[in-house]
Amino acid sequence: MNKLNLKSIQIINASNRVSSVDFFRGLAILAVVLYHYHYLLPFGNIGVDLFFVISGLLIGGLLTKDFNADNKISYFKFILQRGLKIWPSYYFFIIGGSVFAFFFLVNEQPLHLIPLNDIKRYLFFYQNYTGNTPHPAFEHVWSLCVEEHFYLVLPIMFIAVKAIFPKNIQKTALYFLTIMVVLFGITAKYVSYTVFHLNTAVGTHNRIDALAWGVLLNFILIDFATFSKETSVKITSVSLSSALLIISLWVLTYFDDGFYKQVVFHSLIPFVFFLLLFGCYFVDFSRFRIIQFIAYYSYNWYLWHFVFAFYFYYAFGDSFLGLLLYLVTSFLFAVAVTIVVEEFFLEKRKFIVNLFFPSKS
Numbered sequence: 001m002n003k004l005n006l007k008s009i010q011i012i013n014a015s016n017r018v019s020s021v022d023f024f025r026g027l028a029i030l031a032v033v034l035y036h037y038h039y040l041l042p043f044g045n046i047g048v049d050l051f052f053v054i055s056g057l058l059i060g061g062l063l064t065k066d067f068n069a070d071n072k073i074s075y076f077k078f079i080l081q082r083g084l085k086i087w088p089s090y091y092f093f094i095i096g097g098s099v100f101a102f103f104f105l106v107n108e109q110p111l112h113l114i115p116l117n118d119i120k121r122y123l124f125f126y127q128n129y130t131g132n133t134p135h136p137a138f139e140h141v142w143s144l145c146v147e148e149h150f151y152l153v154l155p156i157m158f159i160a161v162k163a164i165f166p167k168n169i170q171k172t173a174l175y176f177l178t179i180m181v182v183l184f185g186i187t188a189k190y191v192s193y194t195v196f197h198l199n200t201a202v203g204t205h206n207r208i209d210a211l212a213w214g215v216l217l218n219f220i221l222i223d224f225a226t227f228s229k230e231t232s233v234k235i236t237s238v239s240l241s242s243a244l245l246i247i248s249l250w251v252l253t254y255f256d257d258g259f260y261k262q263v264v265f266h267s268l269i270p271f272v273f274f275l276l277l278f279g280c281y282f283v284d285f286s287r288f289r290i291i292q293f294i295a296y297y298s299y300n301w302y303l304w305h306f307v308f309a310f311y312f313y314y315a316f317g318d319s320f321l322g323l324l325l326y327l328v329t330s331f332l333f334a335v336a337v338t339i340v341v342e343e344f345f346l347e348k349r350k351f352i353v354n355l356f357f358p359s360k361s
Contacts, residue, residue: 024054025298029051056150059214
């Protein structure tokens, strides 16, 4: 079955792999990739919200596993472990994407190229908090900034709860603090829009509620697993999420209201995906292998798709040929980068982490 000996095939076929998470991650990247080809898929940008909820679920799960096992959570070790997953591909994209933009995009739009005096906001993950001149082929990395900030904050919450609260109320404290983060994100959007008249789309403080919904989902799936597996619960959750999604998109389409778009919609959609993932988490999606396969390469496809989108749109417009070449070329390139860069550093991750944090065993 795996004639090419791809690591992705081995991983998605693993018995402990959660196929539902792969399935929805695959849908998320497809939605975003199609949206960014001249807005081909309406509302495809909400795939980023789905990514956020999934990230919160997975990263929260890693920390919860150590927390529940009474293992010491090392802040800097956690950051290094996550960094070796995120940083190599990201910085390869910043450098390689800049080279690509220089040779293939600047003739159409000079702003695609990031000048050296503006590169630091991309290198240090604060691009989403700067109002500088945009560089269109790189603007999508705002979501990576949000996730990176979240990775810096989340382990602090677990470590603080472990250090401050008695053991019998630690889990309650985690629930409470996570819900507070959700409320903080919603409140931040309200204040940003109504008081400061700012766009709420990209600031970490405005979008952190989406990731917190994922962390909360992780707690619920662990602590209420039996309840979560009940058929009636699954049906109710999926039905409610579907209804809310349809209604929220309908309102967004037919009512041009800034408050709804900037505050209500950005707060509601993560909750919709929270309900959807809750209802589908224990459903077997392994028959959708192609979607799982796509999901495995989603990180590098997300990084690189925009530069290819601009290139093929400039060359072919919104033709079917342009779309086909864009999808095939950008995905194959993402596969190659995943193998050469991401998988290489993941294979070395344990060795590198042990250099800085030697095992005591």
